[in-house]
Amino acid sequence: MESTLQTLRHKAFEELRSLQDVRALDDWRVQYLGKKSELTQISRQMGALSPEERPVVGEKVNEARGALQRAYEEMQAELAQRELNRRFAEETIDVTVPGRRHARGSMHPLTQIIQEIEEVFLGMGYEVVEGPEIETDEYNFEKLNLPKHHPARDMQDTFYLTETLLLRTQTSPMQVRTMERMRPHVPVKVIVPGKVYRRDEDDATHSHMFHQIEGLVVDEGVRMSDLKGTLEHFARAIFGANQSVRLRPSFFPFTEPSAELDIRCTNCGGSGCRMCKGTGWLEILGCGMVHPKVLDGAGYDSRRYSGFAFGMGPERIAMLKYGIEDIRLLYQNDLRLLRQFNRVL
Ligand code: DAH
Numbered sequence: 001m002e003s004t005l006q007t008l009r010h011k012a013f014e015e016l017r018s019l020q021d022v023r024a025l026d027d028w029r030v031q032y033l034g035k036k037s038e039l040t041q042i043s044r045q046m047g048a049l050s051p052e053e054r055p056v057v058g059e060k061v062n063e064a065r066g067a068l069q070r071a072y073e074e075m076q077a078e079l080a081q082r083e084l085n086r087r088f089a090e091e092t093i094d095v096t097v098p099g100r101r102h103a104r105g106s107m108h109p110l111t112q113i114i115q116e117i118e119e120v121f122l123g124m125g126y127e128v129v130e131g132p133e134i135e136t137d138e139y140n141f142e143k144l145n146l147p148k149h150h151p152a153r154d155m156q157d158t159f160y161l162t163e164t165l166l167l168r169t170q171t172s173p174m175q176v177r178t179m180e181r182m183r184p185h186v187p188v189k190v191i192v193p194g195k196v197y198r199r200d201e202d203d204a205t206h207s208h209m210f211h212q213i214e215g216l217v218v219d220e221g222v223r224m225s226d227l228k229g230t231l232e233h234f235a236r237a238i239f240g241a242n243q244s245v246r247l248r249p250s251f252f253p254f255t256e257p258s259a260e261l262d263i264r265c266t267n268c269g270g271s272g273c274r275m276c277k278g279t280g281w282l283e284i285l286g287c288g289m290v291h292p293k294v295l296d297g298a299g300y301d302s303r304r305y306s307g308f309a310f311g312m313g314p315e316r317i318a319m320l321k322y323g324i325e326d327i328r329l330l331y332q333n334d335l336r337l338l339r340q341f342n343r344v345l
Contacts, residue, residue: 171214179298218307255288285312
C-alpha cells in the first residue's frame, strides 16, 4: 500500500511539473484528486483493512491527498502568474512609437472673411442679424421701392417659387424687416450676412448662389458723411490702414442718393492694370441714403429720421483681398485652396 502511494505521488508530481496551462492542470486534478482517482479508490478500499492497519493507512492516504492538493494549488497560482506575465508582455504599450496624425480642419476662407467683416462692424456697435432666404416679392422688391414691372428688377434675375414667393436676390429686404421689428426704437444699427440667389450662368465672376452683407443705420440726423466715414473705416480694417476710398454716384431704387464705394486697386495700388481696367480703382459695394419711401413704409417718419444702407459681396471682397480669380474656387472645397487659409484659429 505504501509503495503504491509512493509511486502515485511520484507520477503525479512528475506530470504536474510539465503542465503548461490551466486546462491541463484541471485534467490533472480530476485524474489525481477527483472522485474516480486512484487515491479515492484506495480510500474506499480501506474498509477491507484490519482495525489496526486502518488509521495508519488512513493517515498516509490523507497525507498524500494533502500533498497533491497543495501542489495543485501552487501550480494553479504559478500558471495564473505566468498567464498574467504573458499578457503584460503582449500588451505592452510602446510610448515611443510616433502617433497617427489627425488632419485638422479650418474655417472656409469665405466664413473667415464674413466673420472678419462682422468683427469690424461689431466694433462700431452694430448688431448681427439674419433673415429668410425664401422671401416674398413684397419684401424683396415692393417695399424697397421696386414695384412690379420696374426696369430695375431686371438687374437681378429672380428664381420665383410661386407668384409671390422667391429666393431672395439680395439681403436688402432685411432692411425693411429690421425696421418693422425695431420701430420706433433708434438707433437701428445692423449688419445682415446671408446667402442670395440669382438666375445667372455660373462663370469666373458669377454664381447662382452667393453671399451678401447688408448694413443699415437709422437715427435722427444720419448724414452721407457718416456713411463715408463708416465705409472708410471698414475698408481700412479689411484692406489695410493706408487704403483710400471714393464714393462714385450710382443708382439703386431704395437709396437716394445712391453710390458705389471704390477702393484703390489691390493689384497695382492705383497706377492702373488689367484687374482695375486701367482705372486704378475697384468697386466693392453699393450704398446710399435710405430712400424716404422705404423709411416711411417701414414705420420711420422720413421727416424726422434718416439712415444709410450698404450691401457688399463677401466673395468679391475675399477674391480681391486674396487674389482669387475665379469665384467657383470658393465653392469647390479643393483642399489645395483651403489649406492656404488653414490659419490657427
Ligand atoms: N442690394 C443691392 C444689390 O444686390 C446692393 C445694395 C446697394 C445694397 C445699395 C444696399 C444699398 O443696401 O444701399 O445689388
